[in-house]
Amino acid sequence: MQNPDAKKQVAIQNLTLTFNKGKKNENKALDNVSFDIYEGETFGLVGESGSGKTTLGRSVLKLYEPESGSITFDGQDITKMKRKELGDFRRQAQMIFQDPQASLNGRLTVSNILGEGLDEAGYPKDKEKRRKKVLELLQMVGLNEDHASRYPHEFSGGQKQRIGIARALAVKPKFIIADEPISALDVSVQAQVVNLLAQLQKDHGLTYLFIAHDLAMVKYLSDRIGVLHWGKLVELGTAEQVYNHALHPYTKSLLSAVPEPDPVKEKAHRVETYDPSFEKDGQEREMVEVEPGHFVLATPEEVVKYKDAQR
Numbered sequence: 001m002q003n004p005d006a007k008k009q010v011a012i013q014n015l016t017l018t019f020n021k022g023k024k025n026e027n028k029a030l031d032n033v034s035f036d037i038y039e040g041e042t043f044g045l046v047g048e049s050g051s052g053k054t055t056l057g058r059s060v061l062k063l064y065e066p067e068s069g070s071i072t073f074d075g076q077d078i079t080k081m082k083r084k085e086l087g088d089f090r091r092q093a094q095m096i097f098q099d100p101q102a103s104l105n106g107r108l109t110v111s112n113i114l115g116e117g118l119d120e121a122g123y124p125k126d127k128e129k130r131r132k133k134v135l136e137l138l139q140m141v142g143l144n145e146d147h148a149s150r151y152p153h154e155f156s157g158g159q160k161q162r163i164g165i166a167r168a169l170a171v172k173p174k175f176i177i178a179d180e181p182i183s184a185l186d187v188s189v190q191a192q193v194v195n196l197l198a199q200l201q202k203d204h205g206l207t208y209l210f211i212a213h214d215l216a217m218v219k220y221l222s223d224r225i226g227v228l229h230w231g232k233l234v235e236l237g238t239a240e241q242v243y244n245h246a247l248h249p250y251t252k253s254l255l256s257a258v259p260e261p262d263p264v265k266e267k268a269h270r271v272e273t274y275d276p277s278f279e280k281d282g283q284e285r286e287m288v289e290v291e292p293g294h295f296v297l298a299t300p301e302e303v304v305k306y307k308d309a310q311r
């Protein structure tokens with residue numbers, strides 16, 4: 001759980017990013033998004049497909065340049081980092097992907113995949129030391145020495161994801177962005193990977209930005225949750241506040257959406273249940289703290305309504 005004295009590790013302020021700016025297919029993927037992530041916490045970021053979650057994750061890793069706004073990591077503005085600082089930052093911040101098959105180099109053995117991470121971390125070349133370190137990494141993710149000489153295609157989906165996690169850990173990061181790390185896995189395996197991530201966080205004091213399209217997926221791991229809708233952060237609070245006392249109509253629609261394996265049907269269901277009129281009245285909305293730590297994107301009138309509803 002989040003330590004009340006924890007310091008801010010990532011601070012995102014007024015982040016805006018538009019793809020294809022000035023062109024016909026201009027797309028504001030992130031619109032004035034602000035939130036902080038504290039050291040040692042898990043921040044769950046949820047929203048439907050296309051809401052901007054991956055764009056935000058990639059921006060935090062400086063894989064995209066924001067149009068405006070700032071992102072700091074341990075107090076340093078990542079947009080202003082020079083080559084050396086950027087190298088250090090890239091080691092401290094790692095990503096785990098949705099599709100472990102695609103993110104692992106299929107031509108390398110597990111040992112060599114982890115070796116790449118050790119190279120990035122500047123780990124000594126000594127063969128015996130490396131063998132031991134690879135074994136340690138495998139054990140950290142519930143695998144063993146027998147797995148070291150095998151290739152990614154020889155593993156199940158859950159095991160591949162464990163290798164992806166070990167690859168990220170090889171670099172000794174402080175902060176991990178997990179972009180839908182369990183969405184592609186069988187339901188029976190999802191809980192195992194979530195438990196592994198929780199254990200690793202406990203053992204190594206990691207900070208997570210955990211991205212998912214479904215609130216249920218982030219519920220168990222997250223200290224706080226942010227909800228993205230069409231590039232805007234519409235609600236932010238503790239997992240308890242967002243899950244049990246959702247205020248914004250979009251969050252409520254996410255909570256009521258019936259899990260549906262077919263993404264087209266899933267989308268149709270959500271469009272039906274969510275009334276987007278709040279965005280069509282042309283009124284300005286801003287993030288307002290309705291109760292301590294619980295923010296919602298709202299007009300002053302809506303804030304009064306939300307406060308009344310809580311009484």
Ligand SMILES: Nc1ncnc2c1ncn2[C@@H]1O[C@H](COP(=O)(O)OP(=O)(O)OP(=O)(O)O)[C@@H](O)[C@H]1O
Pocket residue numbers: 019020027029047048049050051052053054055056213
């Ligand atoms: N490189 C890109 N060029 C142009 N548009 C992009 C690019 N990447 C994403 N987009 C658009 O930006 C919006 C946000 O996409 P993003 O991938 O961040 O959403 P997401 O919430 O992660 O969705 P998903 O769950 O499907 O990954 C979408 O409308 C998407 O089509």
